[in-house]
Amino acid sequence: MNEYGYPLQPDSQRTLRNLFVHTTRNVLLAIIYLLLSGVGAIIQLRRVNKHEPPLQPGTFHPKRILVIRLDLIGDLVMSLTLVRILKRTYPNAEIDLLAIPSSASIVTADPDIATILTTDPNIWRRPKALIQLSNWLALFALIRRMHSRHYDVAVSVFGPWAAIFTLLSGAKRRLGFGQEGYYGFLTDSVAGRHWDRRDHKHEVDYCLELAQAAGATITPEDRIPHLDVDPQAQRDVERLLEQEGVAADALIIACHVSSHNGYAKRWPVPYWATLIDRLIREEHAVVILTGAPNDQPLIEQVLQRTHEHPLNFAGKTSLPQLAALLQRANLMITGDSGPMHIAAAVGTPLIAIHGPTDPALSGPVSPNATVLRNNIWCSPCYKAKGPADCRFHTTQCMKNVTPNQVFVAVQKKLDSVDDASKQETSHEH
Structure with a gap:
């Protein structure tokens, strides 16, 4: 990986190998399509003159x-x-x-x-x-x-x-x-x-x-999607937070630095480190890094660049526990990822950083979500035909969203959440 946490540009030999694999795969898929379409034609003939309600x-x-x-x-x-x-x-x-x-x-x-x-x-x-x-x-x-x-x-x-x-x-x-x-x-x-x-x-x-x-x-x-959270998973998360010394009234911000369907959906590693340090220093937040066990190498890159000490929960939670953790968090920051949709579906305030993918097609569907992106000429480029990788090997669309932009969005989001909670309190009284 380079200093931004992205794979190095492939050499010509690897490019040719990928082209061969891609071409072979398309030929096999075409053959399979013809065979299965033949089966489908037989099924269709058997349905002739059958009328269903x-x-x-x-x-x-x-x-x-x-x-x-x-x-x-x-x-x-x-x-x-x-x-x-x-x-x-x-x-x-x-x-x-x-x-x-x-x-x-x-x-x-x-x-x-x-x-x-x-x-x-x-x-x-x-x-x-x-x-x-x-x-x-x-x-x-x-x-x-x-x-x-x-x-x-x-x-x-x-x-x-x-x-x-x-x-x-x-x-x-x-x-x-x-x-x-x-x-x-x-x-x-x-x-x-x-x-x-x-x-x-x-x-x-x-x-x-x-x-x-x-x-x-x-x-x-x-x-608006809605995800039910397992009560046992909620208890497990509370126990895990207590073991890590997280106070019950702590400001918890979950950060998901990875994406499992293309590296171009990931925000640069140095940007994450800068943002996390500011969240801990200036907002006095407990920052929790989420992810699967195979996200550890990327998270380690982030941790090596931070001066503060976020909590690393990658590999420590099951999917139901991750949903409970995101529900418990005050805010989540992520790229276009599965946990982004989980956070949206459990109602957690959310900041989603988009680059190659179009938020109008696959972004978070939630009144609590804020999407940040840069309107560079080649973005969005993702066509859902493979991983979201940058064809120019620059991932400039993600680099153009700066840590300061995200930090300002965090402050606005936290202020709006505080205002909403105050209004709820006044209505109760």
Whole structure:
């Protein structure tokens, strides 16, 4: 990594290797698409002259619904809007969720979800996975379990893998975006696909569109994701804070320095160090660094540059405990990351620093969120076709957001929170 915490520019040999891998992958995906589309054509022929009732509460009475979201943490949190609306629309139905194992535990406290199923389709990207018996046994076990649930409808929230699992689930009706699945896999399709630049829609709005296609009536409040926090996780976090000597009335600011879907979404390491020192010195805050165990090398770079002493909680919390910690915090500062969406969904005041990604498409959906970004000519550049890496290897869009800009935003945010709490106190009296 360079002094900003970003990877060094790849050499020509590595660039050629990446190009070969990318080209080979696209060829294989094209072959798979043709094969699965052939399967879908056969399925479509078998449905000819079959007429199903519309997905409406008056004519459709599901007992079990499967929602499939095989993506990262932030995407899963935003998809909870769909779960909540479906439960309101079909209150007698049990709603199950199929998610990847690394994300699923964040929603264990959600009262609207009956059963959480997990699978990681990314393992099939590795050729050797095809010859490992354990992978096939796990897949068949999942299929048997889904079939035993007798789903009336399965909803593919995003991507071709989700569309495949709607078919494997054995659901009678299969809903999703038509251009994201394979021909014939969906019985009820919504026109278009995610991340169509002509739409310029936020991720949450795609979830609302699916909910409407499932027969739901949408309200303005439905656009704000809400995450239920596990009470046991809250107690665990209070115990952890007490062990670290954090006072009950301390000003806690959580900082998430990493991002797991592209290095260009990370704010520079020296900037974090400068900001953290000012937060501790001038705001007398307890700064807590959050992250997974594999974020430690990046966090160590930050800690080596700080003069003050923030708390490092990376690897010390589970996902439910992270949600509880962010709910307990007075403020969170982060780039575009999964914890950003967690903080927004638990109602924590939030400052989100954006560069390659467009906050209008994937930013925090919360009245308590402030987005900081620099309108450099090449930003936003992220197209959701891979990691958010800078094609110029400069990440200038993130460097242009200075520590002082963020610190001023922190002061404004803390002042607004203080004003709001004073108003609540005056109303109570």
